[in-house]
Amino acid sequence: MGKARVENDIRRLRFAHGEMTQKQLAEKVGVTRQTIVAIEKANYSPSLELAFLIAQVFERPLEQVFTFKPG
């Protein structure tokens, strides 16, 4: 069984929200820009709280921002 991944649509959503930068999103949710980079690349799975915060910024339900890909 491969490694499960939490994939996301953050990059597309950022551009849909006035070309929001990674730094701006990071400041809105209280993390570093590097963490947003890692999440976007699916190298890091955010905590449930952070995932909800990100979804809240884009005014979308969680499942429209993050998708779980079983390994």
Next chain:
Amino acid sequence: MSFEERNAVISLIVTVGVFGYYGFRFSGLYGEGYFTGPDAMTRTGWEILYLIGYGVIAQIVGQIVLSIVFSILANDSNPSFRIDERDRQISLRGVRFGYGVAGGGITLSMVALAYGWDPVIVFNLVIFSLAAGALVETLVKVVLYRIGG
């Protein structure tokens, strides 16, 4: 580079420098026979105290100087000091590896003591085990930051 990642790199450089210097100094003094006779352990204790002293000073000075150098190199006049959940997670993973290495080194040091090694050497093996633990901890953190862990 985030605040914590930069701290990890700086800590790595300073730790290698401090323990490199201490290892060089200790081996020189040991070769001269400074750690022989009834005062061997007292002298060892003082050397370790000096190590702690200049280690703390080197960490403080190193953090300040290298932080300035890194900011200049990155052309970042307003660096972020934020620490987030990913930093804490990476830090915990580093600590886990560090404890493993330090614990293994201390166990091997006790084996060496049990087999009759010079206590001065064993004492320094314990110190270097702790240093190796700290080094591995920082190295793991740097690697995890680089691979995006």
